[in-house]
Amino acid sequence: MAGSEAPPFWYQQRSFGRYALAPVSWLYGAVARWRMDRARPPAVMAPVLCIGNLTVGGSGKTPTAIAMAKAVRAAGYSPGFLTRGYGGSHAGPHMVDLEADTAMAVGDEPLLLARVAPTVVAHNRAAGAQYLVDRGIDFMIMDDGFQSRRVHFDYALIALDARRGIGNGAVIPAGPLRAPLIDQMRHADALLRIGDGPGGIAVVRAASRAAKPILRADFVPEPLEGLEGRSVLAYSGIADPSKFYETLTAAGYTIGAKRSFGDHHVFTEGEAAELLAMARAENLVPVTTEKDIVRLTRLEGPVAELRAISKALPVDLVFENQVVLASLIEDVAKRYHKRRITG
Secondary structure (H helix, E strand, O other): OOOOOOOHHHHOOOOHHHHHOHHHHHHHHHHHHHHHHHOOOOOOOOOEEEEEOOEOOOOOHHHHHHHHHHHHHHOOOOEEEEEOOOOOOOOOOEEOOOOOOOHHHHOHHHHHHOOOOOEEEOOOHHHHHHHHHHOOOOEEEEEOOOOOOOOOOOEEEEEEEOOOOOOOOOEOOOOOEOOOHHHHHHHOOEEEEEOOOHHHHHHHHHHHHOOOOEEEEEEEEOOOOOOOOOEEEEEEOOOOHHHHHHHHHHOOOEEEEEEEOOOOOOOOHHHHHHHHHHHHHOOOEEEEEHHHHOOOOOOOHHHHHHHHHOEEEOEEEEEOOHHHHHHHHHHHHHHHHHHHHHO
């Protein structure tokens, strides 16, 4: 769950929690299906690509949005991001300012998006979309919003972490799915399978049965300087910290200690002091994710000190087939122009 650890039974095929919550899960799924089927969201005067995910928790959605924005710009457009800004206080529409905004104000993910393209945080997505259009954005990338459908999108690309998958395959609260899998795939246009692992098998099969294109991509970490011969203190507050640790190990770094927190975790002074003490006691270099580092926003004290000595591991999402990626962008634009013509 956002801001906390997911219940362990979400990732167990057989559990008391799953069966006990099945009636509530069925009702939640029925409502989610009804909302997706009946949605008639307002149109936007620009191509809109929605980057969604099937479950609560991390799936690689934000890195996918960033990679798409870079590809969209390379195709000759002026992309912009539309996001709700989980964890922030701004209701918006608000254009993220990297010089002035903090994660407490706009959320952590918008700060990452704004490094790449203009980013608007808005609880009212339709108002946020118009805000971007008014400022000259001619290709909009919506980070999340697939299930809520508050803005019309021309194309929905679903990001799937093949390692994490969809857990037990049940709908909230019995499992991590935001709506029944089959209903989500009906409204999707393509599936992006990120990495390798057994977790994505069921979704890939569902996408194949629904005749949805399946794209492939991998996370590729960039090298960190100054870690030769050093062990690291890996700490993270994302949906799946173990993925971060595995990425570090696969990249050749030695993890001397690790500490995990809940998704979107706001680090306290006490936690920062504890991490600093661990690093000093064992001569470790603190390393975290880019998403975590932007939440270390205090100007003084242990949090500021932790940020000053921590290294953030940059990770790029690299598509296996760039030709298919270019075709996807062209398809989004064609759908928009067809929508304009047909009214």
